[in-house]
Amino acid sequence: MLKHDQTTEKAVSGAGRGGQCAKYFSQYSQQCLTSGLMAVWCTHSICYSFHCMPTSEGRNDVFSALEGDFFANTDFVIDLFHAPGHTKCSPACFLKTYARADPRLKSINSSAAECGNSVLACIRKSVSYMGQYRAMLYMKTFILINN
Numbered sequence: 276m277l278k279h280d281q282t283t284e285k286a287v288s289g290a291g292r293g294g295q296c297a298k299y300f301s302q303y304s305q306q307c308l309t310s311g312l313m314a315v316w317c318t319h320s321i322c323y324s325f326h327c328m329p330t331s332e333g334r335n336d337v338f339s340a341l342e343g344d345f346f347a348n349t350d351f352v353i354d355l356f357h358a359p360g361h362t363k364c365s366p367a368c369f370l371k372t373y374a375r376a377d378p379r380l381k382s383i384n385s386s387a388a389e390c391g392n393s394v395l396a397c398i399r400k401s402v403s404y405m406g407q408y409r410a411m412l413y414m415k416t417f418i419l420i421n422n
Contacts, residue, residue, distance in 0.1 A: 312414065314395060315341060316388040322418045327411070354385035394421055 314325040324341055352370045353361050366372045374380040398417055402410045 312395065314388070314391060314418070316391040318384045318387045320384075320387045320391050321422050322391055325414065325418065327407075354388070356386050356389055 312325055312327055315323045317323060323345075350373070352373060353364060353368050354370055358369055358371065361368065370380065370383070370385055374383075395414075395417075398414065402413060405413060
């Protein structure tokens with residue numbers, strides 16, 4: 276929800292109807308806002324990192340918010356909450372596929388990110404009225420206090 280450089284939205288191939296982003300980026304860009312915040316959460320609801328998305332959300336946003344060395348041996352899979360929306364993804368991308376092979380994975384809280392993101396929703400409006408420097412500082416402080 277930060278002011279951005281006002282570049283125009285590019286249609287994302289295969290995303291939503293007619294190639295348009297389903298995250299309503301065209302509405303955000305008209306208001307000079309970014310498409311939001313990408314936060315990376317562990318299964319214990321601890322926020323590891325975050326970054327502001329200047330354009331519509333894409334698969335590389337997760338990697339923009341991470342330190343590569345720290346997560347070098349980590350498997351990234353689609354959680355149970357988001358699985359129904361990923362109709363064109365291979366079964367190898369889903370947590371439920373891995374859980375069939377390793378029953379210990381069934382106990383993972385795959386909704387931890389959704390819980391964390393719901394906490395961030397309470398600062399959404401305030402942040403949208405801040406300049407970039409102050410908004411980043413505010414979000415970082417908010418996340419550190421809530422971790």
